Ligand SMILES: [Fe+2]
């Protein structure tokens with residue numbers, strides 16, 4: 622009898638897919654096969670240092686990215702949607718890398734949850750790429766920010782650090798900034814994009830909640846205090862600032878209370 626495919630092999634296939642359409646298909650296949658019980662709960666394949674990337678977009682260091690307008694003109698809106706599509710594209714890899722690297726340290730419910738998150742990110746990317754196409758552009762048409770993988774590299778060997786930085790700092794920052802972005806698209810009369818971003822931000826509350834809940838369960842297992850442990854990990858592994866304005870209500874509904882971030886925001 623042939624051995625069934627492992628979870629690790631299925632998530633590695635997502636990370637190894639360079640072409641955006643193939644990455645989305647691999648993400649959906651991994652999530653579906655796991656949900657249907659077709660994958661063995663085995664972590665027998667290592668994750669790559671960096672996921673595969675398509676030839677375009679050209680990846681530029683942050684300081685070489687062209688300045689974006691305020692999103693009023695169509696060109697400005699396309700540039701903003703492109704930047705958001707890139708964030709979602711990298712988010713696909715972040716979700717599956719989290720499973721592949723750390724899934725074996727947690728109960729299977731962890732894999733359940735992050736497979737759903739990975740499928741969400743693939744959907745978010747597909748919605749934004751489709752929106753770009755309906756505006757006459759596409760993902761890859763503009764340069765994109767290199768460096769979104771830095772947080773993954775920095776936390777490649779520590780599950781608590783990964784959860785502390787990726788969902789609880791970076792995705793939580795998305796909760797803070799997205800409402801203003803939605804208002805910008807509404808003000809420009811682009812209700813289609815505003816609706817897509819509203820759907821995305823609702824999903825992202827769940828992602829932050831998942832990150833916080835699994836971080837707290839890892840802290841409980843290690844008998845450490847979640848809030849101060851998180852603050853130490855952020856100081857060690859995150860070079861940016863955790864600063865206001867915060868979307869306190871969205872953070873609160875994700876379980877990320879002020880007890881976590883207040884102390885860091887105060888400096
Ligand atoms: Fe997303």
Ligand SMILES: [Fe+2]
Nearest residue numbers: 712792825828
């Ligand atoms: Fe997310």
